[in-house]
Amino acid sequence: MHDTSVTKVSARFAPKGELGQKYLVAGISLSMRLWENEQPGPEKPATQRNYETAGYVIGGRAELHLEGQMVLLEPGDAWIVPKDALHSYRVIEPFTAVEATHPPAEVHGRDKG
Numbered sequence: 001m002h003d004t005s006v007t008k009v010s011a012r013f014a015p016k017g018e019l020g021q022k023y024l025v026a027g028i029s030l031s032m033r034l035w036e037n038e039q040p041g042p043e044k045p046a047t048q049r050n051y052e053t054a055g056y057v058i059g060g061r062a063e064l065h066l067e068g069q070m071v072l073l074e075p076g077d078a079w080i081v082p083k084d085a086l087h088s089y090r091v092i093e094p095f096t097a098v099e100a101t102h103p104p105a106e107v108h109g110r111d112k113g
Helices: none
Strands: 022-026 031-038 052-066 069-073 078-081 087-102
Antiparallel strands (some): 052 069
8 A cells, every 4th residue: 555645834834953944844755845045154064965955946046066066056946966965055145945855854863964
């Protein structure tokens, strides 16, 4: 038998992570989170995560630094950060984006600062 459940979460009530992200929904192999109105500032420290991230920019601008490359992200842009890729980012204008992670970033401490 397969899972037929549906989960609905309002972003207004979604739990927040220690980095400011809102955890929207999580399934067995995929989750979504929201970065809402992130403010401009210095480049975040480089990190590697043991999950893959796909994102979509809703508003604002940011630089994504990924394995020696720099990509400017603007509204309507999408990106991928491969699993274990060294990356960082810098918010240029108040930034809102949604990301999907595989496996779920918030499980087993994968998303710790």
